[in-house]
Amino acid sequence: MTERPFPEADKTYWRAQLPMLLLFLVLPSVIELVLTAADHGWLATQRLRTTAYQNGAFWTGLLGNWRPNYPGQPVTMFLTYSFLHAGLWHLTGNMMALIVLMQMTAGALRGWRLSAVYVVSAVGGALGFALLGAALNPMVGASGALFGLAGAWRWLEWRQIEGAGRRALTVLRDIxxxxxxxxxxxxxxxxxxxxxxxLGGFAAGVAAMAALPRRRGDQ
Structure with missing residues (x-):
């Protein structure tokens, strides 16, 4: 395996990723804090989480004969579900994973590339759930997008391995x-x-990373 030239995530990197962090880390955190406060009766109504899920979660039935709550919901839910979580522990685990995966892919995924892989992976996660999941159950959480970032990270590693045999064994091991x-x-x-x-997010992340043009210095 050749040595990768990718730089580490430094202060410059994190400053450059501020828009992405505001959208995919801060916004989901604020939403979950509001919903948790409502769950405890500290804010608004205790039905706020139910309302948020009804309008933002991924519902496979909306791809069939279910009636949407608003025009476009069967399309927007492919992304809005990733901003909702099942509680503070669910949120915390996902946001910690986001920071770690951003660090691991910092050299190859910055700016629009990072956001593009994240969004494509979120949509891929929804597609995976639509094809394989239970139709009656809603789905929330950023883990589809996060597994996509993991897929992008593994693609970067696979690309560095010399020899088709070694590469195939590593891919099989990771799967x-x-x-x-x-x-x-x-x-x-x-x-x-x-x-x-x-599964859908991981596959989408690998595909998105493979389709992106290489940055200068990538091998």
């Missing part, structure tokens, strides 16, 4: 690890894990 991790999480969360979104 096995991802499947095993999701299986453990699925059991630990009493089968409430949207593994379908993880």
């Amino acid at each position: 096995v690890i991802m499947v095993a991790l999701n299986a453990l999480m699925w059991l630990a969360q009493d089968r409430a894990l949207a593994w379908e979104a993880h």
Whole structure:
């Protein structure tokens, strides 16, 4: 494996990613804090979370014969679901993962490239859930987009491996690890894990990273 020339995430990097952080980290955090406050009766109505899910979560039934709450909901839900979470712990885990994955892909994903992979992966996660998930259950959370960033990171690593055989073995190993991790999480969360979104997001992230033009200095 050749040495990667990608730079580390420094202060300049984080300043450049401020718009992305405001949109995909701060906004979901504010939304969840408001919903949690409403859950406890500290703000608005305790039905606020239900209302938010009804209008922003991903509902597979809306791709069929369900009636949407507003025009365009069957389209907008492919992205709005990623701004909603199931509670503070769900939010915290996802936002911590976002920071880590941004650090791991800092050299190759900056500015519009990072946002593009994130959005494509969120949509891919929704597609995965639509194709494989249970029609009656809503889906929320940024994990589809996060698995997409993980897929982009793995693509960067795969691209550095010399030899088709070694590369194929590494890809197979990573897929096995991802499947095993999701299986453990699925059991630990009493089968409430949207593994379908993880799979769709990962595949979309790999595809998006492969389709992006290489930056100067990439190998």
